[in-house]
Amino acid sequence: MARRYARALFSLGLAQGDAKLVAYGENLSGLVEALNESPQLDRIFRNPVFKVAEKKAVVDAILSKIKPQQMIVNFCHLLADNNRLGFLADIQAYYAELLDEHQGIARGKMITAIDLEPEIQAQLKNSLEEKTSRQLILDYAVDPQILGGLILKIGDRVLDASLRAQLVAMRETIKRGE
Structure with missing residues (x-):
């Protein structure tokens, strides 16, 4: 409605x-x-x-x-x-x-394990804007439980490049015996 x-x-x-x-x-x-x-x-x-x-x-x-x-x-x-x-x-x-x-803007959230300096946040944002060809408006958050790396949520897409996600994937691979 x-x-x-x-x-x-x-x-x-x-x-x-x-x-x-x-x-x-x-x-x-x-x-x-x-x-x-x-x-x-x-x-x-x-x-x-x-x-x-x-x-x-x-x-x-x-x-x-x-x-x-x-x-x-x-x-x-x-x-x-x-x-x-x-x-x-x-x-x-x-x-x-x-x-x-309409304006080519994407809003999202970047989660990191540690608080990033503003310059590093800007560099990451600029790099992502070049790759997506869109202007990004990001909220920044810190979650020490991800151990390292970052999680990026834009719209309904999630890029989980955290150390925790990689460890979970490695554990699943070992369980399967690959």
Whole structure:
């Protein structure tokens, strides 16, 4: 459900140019941040006891603070009319994925056994960007249990080049008697 709404908004933005695409994404992010600050608002949007007019009033109050594009205001009213305001976080997340794909950006996570210096992180990132021909936005984490090497997660792909994974593979090979 959320994907359909995100794709529709993305298509409208695409027809209006990259600046609008980015602006819509920023507006949705601001709206979801405001909702995350007040979890009770999400409960209001999901509760069928509240009328559409009441939900629109609440969303208009939030929108007045973030000053979004008129398209986002109209989009939120459409969601309210269809009783779909509870899906805003999912819509924003999928919209962000579509925007990243359109801009050639891949988001991921790099896990290492030790904390890497920023220069080494940058070198690894640049090397990966050259190999993937995409701009990467990586979150960095440390997990001493991998013993050495790294684990790279980008989208649904995982590259496990950790020492722990190599030791497990070696143990399985020895068990099989190869």
